[in-house]
Amino acid sequence: MTVQERGAYRVIGQGIPRLDAADKVSGKAEYADDFHVPDTWYGAVVRAPVACGKLKSLSRDPAFDWSQVAVVTPEDIPGNNIVDMMGRDMPFIAHDEIQYLGEPLALVAAPSLHVAKQAAAHFKVDVEERPALLTLQEMVAVYKEDPAKLHKLSGQTIRKGDAASALKDADIVLEREYTAGHQEQLYIEPQGMVAIPERDGTMFIHGSMQCPYYINPELCETLDIPPEKLRVKQSAVGGAFGGKEEFPTLIAGYCALLALKTKRPIKMIYDRNQDILYSTKRHPSWSHYRVGVMKDGTIRAIECDFVLDGGAYTTLSPVVMYRGILHAAMGYRCENVSIDGHVYRTNTFPNGAFRGFGAPQALWAWESLIDELAAACGMTPDAFRLKNCLHEGDVTPTGGLLRDSVGSPEVLEKTLERCQFAEKWQQCSRGKSGERLWYGIGLSFFAHGSGFTGDGEARMKSKVALDLETRADGTPIVNVRVSSTEMGQGTGTILPQVAADALGIDVTHVDYPMPDTFKVPDSGPTVASRTAMVVGSTIYSAGQKMKADLESFVSETLFDGQPTELVENQFRAEYDNRSIPFVEGAAAYLASHGPFRVYDQFKLPDYVKWDQENFVGDAYPAYAWGCNVAEVEVDTLTCEFRVTKVTAFFDIGRILNPVLAMGQVQGGLIQALGYAMMEKLAIKAGKYDADRMQTYVIPTSVDGPEMDLHFVEYPWDHCQPGAKGVGEAPMDGLAPAIANALEAASGVRLRDLPLTPERLFEELSRSQRLTA
């Protein structure tokens, strides 16, 4: 069932240009480094020289001129020296134990960046170094020996049926391991923040961020100020991808602590080298599966260990792992599931949020394994998926019922048909000797949970407001007041589109001012593909309330009490056909009542039930669905390979702006291509080896394949307009599709990300397929 009653919408579904486009093409948009605040000093961080150890002393070089430098050490922190995220294990400034190379030991500020940097280099640090645990590989080796030897940051299980005994009944049991490495978000605008101490004691934080309401309250405890004295405002954001979800609390804290000390505005803009070395990355992962199947392709039992390398502190790792385990067996029918998720400490910067948030790691392994299972049953990858994929009415690995808006199996069937998978599968080279080029095609199919995991949305109760106000030029304007941020993905355009349709007006009468915690309620963070669905639907209902109030005002004051409707920008009286433009009615309202604010709050449908302790029930209120097919070509002389074509279908629910949505898919797939085969971070001497843009290589305009991309629309029925989120799903499935295609081309399987020619060469050598 594809629901497509478009008639109800005029603005939703239109590919209107971005509302911020004019500012961005003319250089007027103000990013964090663009503010000019008089008397600003520049901040820098004094960093630990070892990845693990005990700090014995920190002293300043007496030969350096400290007269123009302010220094903040742990003793200067007014409140608790704690970064309060999902754990309370991370200090703002290390004072005893050092858990990663570059951990802050002190903060400095000076009138120029040059002096601040010099000052930071003139500290003498005495540490007792200890052996560090640095890589996923080292961590997994210890885990296999004895997990108790690791420092556990988080753990969670999923249990359904009885996987252990069902495995014994299976015809075939496959045991496999897959790993994935770090990925850097590499937003082109580096992290940056300004903290301005105001006369009334307010600390004003302004800069590049995804989640203003993370910084407030997280910083209140450290700065020891009440929430109403901490004002957080978003600047234009030059890309984030999760990298500006939790990290900005740190840089905002550094700036604010220095601002308290100096009583001046403090600016910190990371250079690219600091940004790569000292900000979050996608968690490296190790997935270990034992899966039992019957000869006819039925999946009997799934056992999985999903282990994340958390880096030094807890931060958001538990929820990243939750999303990982919730996707690690998703998509297919199976009665017996047992998943153990773990996060362990390593001595690197804490790993964190990155588009997909654990799902890409989980699906990388799971969708690779699905191909291996199909082969083990003697089935093709498409037939195996078609046989097992979830349909409406089926249950998820946590026992959640897929009630409605299920784009499976349509996305799968449509993709297979569109790219002629079955025919092309027959043409794959499978490592045939004597050929110069090998061809392969590979598939992935997946769901991506929309909104917060588990009980997140129920606890969050996202709040939104719409303000009817008067613009500087005297005309009425409806301002969307949410804490959801525009970071390139289009929030600042789709939310006004939704508000416009809810009100029955043109989008030209709606605006989206940058979120400022002094002006907007807490709509929750801009993460988890939740903005279009959760915040969008709440805006829609707020818009309907505002519309009703305006209609009754116009009815009573201008239309003699006749029933009145605001539609297509006109207030229309039912009986005598009188009508006036929206601006006229709204101006009359403003003249008589003044500015008008409508609040609303998101409410999950009652049928969504979730047991957070046991992970049983509806893990997400809805799912986006996707299917990716990659075609690859391998040069058998060099083992180089390239993706020649990607075909994909996505069900993202109601499409609010098709051009923006397609932009998310195009950009997300190219980022996924980077994750799959280009982006590599190794750790040398405790440090990421690719620590600048020359060495951390992301896709350019000539690296992408031909793309054939489509949507199917299964709106989420519970709320209007029924979007399910598009931000993350494009990141989920390309890596396994490429690995599956590579196996079809070469006959060997790569189980570690990124997929590189070197790894392919090793595997081919091992399997003695390189004979030519």
Place this chain on the structure above:
Amino acid sequence: MSELHTIQTNINGKPVEASVPGRLLLSDFIREELRLTGTHVGCEHGVCGACTILYDGLPSRSCLMLAVQADGHEIVTVEGLASNGELHPLQEAFKAKHGLQCGYCTPGFLMTLVPFLAEHPDPDEATVRDAISGNLCRCTGYQSIVDATLLAARQMREKAGAVDGSEATS
């Protein structure tokens, strides 16, 4: 400390005289001294292209140049693309075709593509992709930038055709 050098340059059509330290980067001069913050810095090393400006009409990475190199030369930044309050056709096309998301890379792409389009009025997709292969965009996946460029080329041809009466080929 650093000695100051007097430079005479032309920025976005206006003559500018300034005293600058010998080691001041052109990107810092443009952003900090002239407060033209549309020129963005993404990598400081000549890799991302966000800081691209026109130096005597040629796309150049201002993070790899010194302010003193502007002496006697003409600089155009993204703020200088619009004329008489009207956006350049390439800027219009970026708007229309969603050639941007976060917009941080956008000025660099525009400054790379304006001279490219002057030399290649009727480029094909591969040529456009080649022309922007030195500019990094992490958001769009490049397709919308390519589409915007092709649209701008067509519209600029049509406009030129309308003026000189010759037929625009497509």
